[in-house]
Amino acid sequence: MGKIVAIVNQKGGVGKTTTAVNLAAAVGAAGYRVLLADIDPQGNATTGLGVNKKQLHTSSYEVIIGGLRATDAIVPTQFSNLSLLPSSINLAGAELDLVELPQRESKLKQAFSLVRDDYDFIFMDCPPTLGLVTINALVACDTFLVPIQCEYFALEGLSQLMQTVRQVKRLWNPLIDIEGVALTMYDGRLNLTQAVVDEVKRFFPRRVYSAVIPRNVRLSEAPSFGKPVMYYDSHSRGTTSYHELAREFLQSNGKIAAMR
Ligand code: ATP
Ligand code: MG
Secondary structure (H helix, E strand, O other), X not given: OOEEEEEOOOOOOOOHHHHHHHHHHHXXXXXXXXXXXXXXXXXXXXXXXXXXXXXXXXXXXHHHHOOOOHHHOOEEOOOOOEEEEOOOHHHHHHHHHHHOOOOOOOHHHHHHHOOHHHOOEEEEEOOOOOOHHHHHHHHHOOEEEEEEEOOOOOOOOHXXXXXXXXXXXXXXXXXOEEEEEEEEOEOOOOHHHHXXXXXXXXXXXXOEOOOOOEOOHHHHHHHHHOOOHHHHOOOOHHHHHHHHHHHHHHHHXXXXXXXO
């Protein structure tokens, strides 16, 4: 049964999608069957994997709201062992639609229960909110992974995130646990960076990955070519850093991290 990991931080632009796409690709390339579920109406993970939203008729929206089977919306990608549950702009209305539904917080959990045997890992790229879609992700997941951008106000909102996690744990998902914290857009030359890193480590003792993701222009270019960075520039620092993160992720999950 595959492990379900929500990639979450309600702060915008911290590297959730970049981490979701590139970690999923690296874990897939390491030989594990991976599903990336894009549950953000922005659909950046969908575009980042080269899938054209306009050519799709079904998406995570119909799965969450319409009770469509996930298998009927999942599409293959061009990348090794990597499938995608794509997003659509309709998801922007999902928050309102969900309010009307019974068991509105458990729709994704129900949807994944039927497909989790098909994958070793399911990653969810969450929107930058703590609304009902993100709640669905936290209810559905085994663990959550928090990307944090190494800059001023990095910890802003993290107390609120952890408060939401505690509520989800109490009401719906007693076994939810933190997977890890990934430091993104790291610049070791800045004194500020070290201060932020220290602060994050105090907030999440022993949960911060040693592998850090540097600022790397290849990481920001790759999505416009519809590719994870490892398929766009295999020698870039972006590629090596996400491989390191994947290795650490797999090792902490008791998996062999033979990277190809
Ligand atoms: P949102 O909250 O809007 O969904 P996000 O948390 O998913 O944002 P990303 O989309 O991954 O964040 O990243 C925000 C921007 O920063 C993007 O343009 C992305 O290409 C860029 N970016 C992310 N990580 C890096 C990095 N390590 N180096 C350079 N650019 C990066
Ligand atoms: Mg995003």
